[in-house]
Amino acid sequence: MDAHTTLNARTDLLWIVDRWPRLQARLHGGGGNALTGMPSGSKEAPLPIDVGVSDLMREIEDQARFYAAVLLDEIPPEHGCDKRCVNGWIAVAAEATKTGRPVPPAPSSWDCPDRRDPITTSAMPALLAQVAVRFGHFTQDEREALDFCDEANDFRERVRKTLEQPAPPTYVGPCSSRGADGAGCGGELYLREGRERGTCRECGTEFTHDEQQAYISDALEERLMTPAEIVRALKIVGREVKAGTVFKWVQRGRLEEVVDGLYRLADALDLADRPRHKQVAA
Ligand SMILES: [Zn+2]
Ligand SMILES: [Zn+2]
Known part of the structure; x- marks a missing residue:
């Protein structure tokens, strides 16, 4: 070959x-x-x-x-130390030879403190x-x-x-348009790969990916949710917060209960956007 x-x-x-x-x-x-x-x-x-x-x-x-x-x-690994460990050994070996002591074995690349696998x-x-x-x-x-x-x-x-192969279209949430009677359209919106805009199949309203994301954030922000729902909602609006973190906020009273077991997503968003502190023991 x-x-x-x-x-x-x-x-x-x-x-x-x-x-x-x-x-x-x-x-x-x-x-x-x-x-x-x-x-x-x-x-x-x-x-x-x-x-x-x-x-x-x-x-x-x-x-x-x-x-x-x-x-x-x-x-075998290589020296990542620029031969410093070998040079160190040469000095030790020279000293040992001078004083008649036994010369230690040369360091192999396996022993190198900066060994490169x-x-x-x-x-x-x-x-x-x-x-x-x-x-x-x-x-x-x-x-x-x-x-x-x-x-x-x-x-x-x-x-x-x-x-x-064309990717199947991605779900980007419910249609935000409302008819004259104020009723929601109820359409589900999808976007094809790489597309920034699309049209609702139910009502024909055009939408963009960014508008949809903003709509979803607004629609959810004032909502009261359980901690588990908050974890999911934070993900939707682009905040990757671990479930354990949200439960810790609740446990420590950082996320305030509004009514029985329900919390405001807006408060959680606030906490999610704060600069992260070092983990402190409770
Ligand atoms: Zn080395
Ligand atoms: Zn629609």
């Missing part, structure tokens, strides 16, 4: 690394513009994870882990990127090289096909 062909394997794998975030967005059936966690007005279950995408991602990740384990097993992450897609740049380790043997390159190319093709 020539060098050009084996280099393609590296290109293919890095191509997948670049597109990993798009695969992740696809995993949840959207094009990455979801107002995450939005409660639907209809009874429909939320879109399940796309099994085809998750299987492909799992398969690529498993292979990356396998190759990473081989690299860690077969490639061939793989330094277990997180995708960085893991796959580190495997890709070590492609040479898998392309020395002709037979192995063929398998490695075929597989990389096969993965790339499958990722390409997956991403070429």
Whole structure:
């Protein structure tokens, strides 16, 4: 196999690394513009994870882990200390020689305090990127090289096909328009991948992603909710706050109860937007 062909394997794998975030967005059936966690007005279950995408991602990740384990097993680490530990040993060894004491063994790269392993992450897609740049380790043997390159190319093709399929539209909440009688439209709004605006299928009103997000925030802000509902609502308006944090606010009285077990989302938003303090023991 020539060098050009084996280099393609590296290109293919890095191509997948670049597109990993798009695969992740696809995993949840959207094009990455979801107002995450939005409660639907209809009874429909939320879109399940796309099994085809998750299987492909799992398969690529498993292979990356396998190759990473081989690299860690077969490639010794390097000194990351700019040879400081070796220079230190030279000084000690010279001193020992002068005084007739036994010379200690030279430090190997395994002992280096700044030792650099061939793989330094277990997180995708960085893991796959580190495997890709070590492609040479898998392309020395002709037979192995063929398998490695075929597989990389096969993965790339499958990722390409997956991403070429149009993403199912993403749910962005109920329609905000009201008829002359003041009744809400009741339509559910969806946006296609990469689109900023759409039209309600029920009433024909145009909307943008940003307007929808603002509408959802306003509609929810003065509402009274249970702590669990607050966790969900914060997610909708783009604040990732852990459930445990919200329950701590309640427990410590930082989030004030309005009526029996109900709290104001606006207060929670306030707390969520405050600069985070160091965790202090209760
Ligand atoms: Zn060292
Ligand atoms: Zn509508």
